[in-house]
Amino acid sequence: MNNLQWYQQYPNSEPEFLILIMESGQMQNATPPHPRLTASVDKESKTVNLEIFPADVKDSALYYCALQPTVAGNTMYTIQKPAQS
Template sequence: MCVYCCFPDTCSLLADRDSLENLITSHGSVKHVRDGEDVTLSCNYSVTPYTLFWYRQNPRSQPDFLVSITESGDPVKADPAAQLTAKVEKNSKVLTLIIYHTAVSDSALYYCALTSGGGTYGTHVMKNNWGRTRPPAFPFQNVG
């Protein structure tokens, strides 16, 4: 069984559009595990304060929220019965997702993401509904 984690190497948007400092990055791309084994996926982050998230995406589906964790709190799972948890190592700024007793149904793409100071960073996909019309345009105004 294959479990995929955070890809490409940088799975984020910049926290500050003018800076390359505030990222969340993965620790690898593919994990191979046997049915019933535990698996740990991890990402590094570089901003505080934060709320960190893990998502799972199955083929031809949207990402599903799995768990979040704040700097000072316990993990909050979407499904309290889910066999997983998130942990944060504050000193090394590492976010981990541990999936216990994996099954074939756990084979998916896993995303780590974060929010900090009012913005959300991570993989962001938007579908436009413009159809045959053009996207809205806003003319520049000369101020001064």
């Protein structure tokens, strides 16, 4: 089973968990949840969108997406930078 996780990281800080999206489509938010964050899954196009609305200057951070499992037999989580656009 593949689970997708989103993290937010501010400079000189640890990544902070935002949301877990399970293969079934169920979602588990951080505690407390981010008040303006929504995530959506499009299985047809195989995309997952993360939206913060309305965006604020304080939302300026790095956002990471992690897929678990990342490698067969690997039980550790891997955090990867999103592709640069």
